[in-house]
Amino acid sequence: MSYLVSLLLRRSARTVVTLLLAATAVFVMVRAVPGDAAAVVAGLDAPPERVAEIRARLGTDRPLYEQYVGWLGGLVVGDFGESLVSGRSVRAELASRLPITITLAIAAFVVSLAIALPLGVASGARPGGVVDRIGGVYSQLGIAIPSFWMGILLLLAFSVRLRWFPLFGAESVRHFVLPALALGIARSAVLTRIVRGSVTAEMARPYVAAARARGAGELRVVVAHALGNSLLPLITVAAVQLGYLLGGAVIVEQVFSIPGVGRYVLTAIYQRDLPVVQAAAIVGALCFSVASLVADVLAGITNPKLRASA
């Protein structure tokens, strides 16, 4: 138990440090722009008063350290400032859109697991077999086909031709099927390779040979002996996938016109709404860091090997 408490504490401390540094990096990047950010935001032939007003709203008229402390202090209490364009609270705007994006990411995650687990396990159980070859081609293609093209192809087949699914929007469950597939298939290709590698490595262990020697059938060897152990390391991999899915959702949302965080951020970039873009990056880092924290703790609970080595 004390091991878990110390793991949780150490891991949480690191998450906080990582997030603070990520926030700092984003701050530095935005401030490092040569010239006046406010002038960039205002546009080319904006009157000086407008530039001064934006400068005040961005806070770039204050000394750098003051801006930095203000920005970090705001983040700690969850205050991302106001949108330069609408003047509304960025946090409220993000909060209303985040559920849509997270729904999409989780749906895609389920899709990717539903494909990758059976395919990866079957491939890894018999390397070089028929399933493995099909799985190999599938994962190469899945990695090569970008999710936004996959989305367009799915739209072409299932919305334009077959008319099974709507062309855009996010009103019902049916709206999420194709985006989740587009995003999930690309991830499943990567996951299949990881699952396969993990299972293959586990199948080469002595205990598997021992199980075979005792006369266990191949199915039993894979399912009852190797499977559990080979899936343990995948908990941390799953967290990584979630981070990737959040980034990928930005693009896929655009293809399917889903009004999530991705669309919000994109509109913000076109309008040079810096506070919104910054906030989205931090929220992305937050989601990923928390997922990876949870995964590490879960891995600590489920995997006794980690406990022994700590």
Place this chain on the structure above:
Amino acid sequence: MREKRRSQGARGAPGEGSRSAPASSGVAEGAPRPTARFGGLRAASGRPGRISGYRRRLWIAVGLLVLLAGAGLFGDQLAPTSPVAQDRDARFLPPGSPGFFLGSDEFGRDVFSRVIHGVRPALVVGLGAVGIAALVGATLGIIAGLSPRIVDSGLSVVFDALLSVPTVLLAVVIISVLGFGVTQVTVALGIVFVPLFARTARVEAFAASREPYYEASMLLAVSPLRRAAVHVLPNVLPSLAVLAATSLAICIGLEAALSYLGLGTQPPDPSWGIMLRDARGHLGRAPWLAVAPGAALALTVLTFNLLADLLAERLARRD
């Protein structure tokens, strides 16, 4: 603790190496360190000791590479027409129409010519971004790997922090500052990929610094710069080569995605991402517009992924 770093970062598993590179000493989770990106794109493929169809895949990869290089270098000569030439009388012609092998788009531009002309920008952005990332990342990584622990930990924590922001979002932040365009996207992707290269270089540099020849060079008072160049760099390069090939594939995909979002290549310049964006608006009327640019993009990504796999297998065999 320091020894642990090394054992985890051993080059034995090049597939996992880049992703699960251990980070800051002081925190040992035992589990691979995740990042928000590249969810183990190149994770363990092929069972150890047996390389299936290595030769065949090598030829496929080389063939595709030659094809790409040819289209990139001689695109102007290969394409039948200019990628921006508009023809009001030839709008939305289906593939196979005379003079329009792959059809034409809403402005009567030749899809085939535009696809061919899209090769060069894709390769230039990819190579540029990976070049920036490799140069800066390798330098920072080697410095971290050879520095005293406090400097090393500090740099590593920064790399981790940068990797915690999802790739697309970080690129978008940088682009919102730099502005839209091909150069901006190249620089943005270059910056985004720096921590990944730095982390890989750091692990290899640290491993090299434990080798007897490195310790001997310390005793012989070889200058630090020379030591890094002669004794460390050669150890770092193989892993970086694998990472570079993978990153090239990812960067080319991201460039297309960013152009799709309207942040990268600007119209009327040909770009696969922009072509797909245009195609999205005419799915019912001209479905063929969505096929060719996507296929070209997928083929390019496939080429560099194949190359990365082959390189990784080669390295695994050598060790």
